[in-house]
Amino acid sequence: MNLTLQILNDAQAVAGCAADLIAAQVQEKPDSRLLVATGQTPMATYEELARRAESGAVDFSRAWAVQLDEYSGLAEGDPRSLKGWMERSFVVPLGVGNVLPLTEPAAYDRELAALGGIDLAILGLGPNGHLGFNEPPSPPDAPTRAVQLTPESLASNRAYWPGQAVPTGAVTAGMSTILAAQRVLLLVTGEHKRDILQRALHGPETPLLPASFLRRTALTVIADRAAWC
Ligand code: F6R
Secondary structure, three states: OEEEEEEEOOHHHHHHHHHHHHHHHHHHOOOOEEEEOOOOOOHHHHHHHHHHHHOOOOOOOOOEEEEOEEEOOOOOOOOOOHHHHHHHHHHHHHOOOEEEOOOOHHHHHHHHHHHOOOOEEEEEOOOOOOEOOEOOOOOOOOOOEEEEOOHHHHHHHHOOOOOOOOOOEEEEOOHHHHHOOOEEEEEEOOHHHHHHHHHHHHOOOEOOEHHHHHHHOEEEEEEEHHHHO
């Protein structure tokens, strides 16, 4: 197992540490392909990176934002689009120069392969152990594909869109794409993630908990104390 674990006081400290790692990746390789999660956990990290980009401390203009997942069946411009969320929170504020959207799985995999794959995957941990929308059960070779969201994911996604319905289908970068990343950064905050994080790191590797396969990667976990002890 190639695991680096950082347990920090709170979510703000997690954001600072994660921003250090992502900025260092882009300073070392300006055209890095970054797999970009949305969801609540990485937002403070993206805000911190936006401050650094604005001050000129780091330049994302040659980097790639590779979309991790998207709901199915949304009309163009639907405010629930995860691509829209990625653009508002990451691409625009950081000044990221290139975007690989996820609409059609085969085209996405082809274009990502032509680019050379993912340098750094920035991930959150689903309450059911999902990565992107690789819902349980997802084996390590699960490809980029259309999926149906589980009841747990529908429930957690409801918090993103108050008063609106959560789409029930999605497309997700496959487990195979995530596990092939050169490095993976898993961000975990809050007491409600404590049990699933322990199982992901110390339980058996199983398709029933897709995040358990991250131990096969060069993995950095940055978590707050609430999610750890
Ligand atoms: C978001 C995504 C999801 C989230 C996960 C954690 O693009 O792919 O896998 O990362 O559900 O969500 P939060 O961070 O809201 O707890």
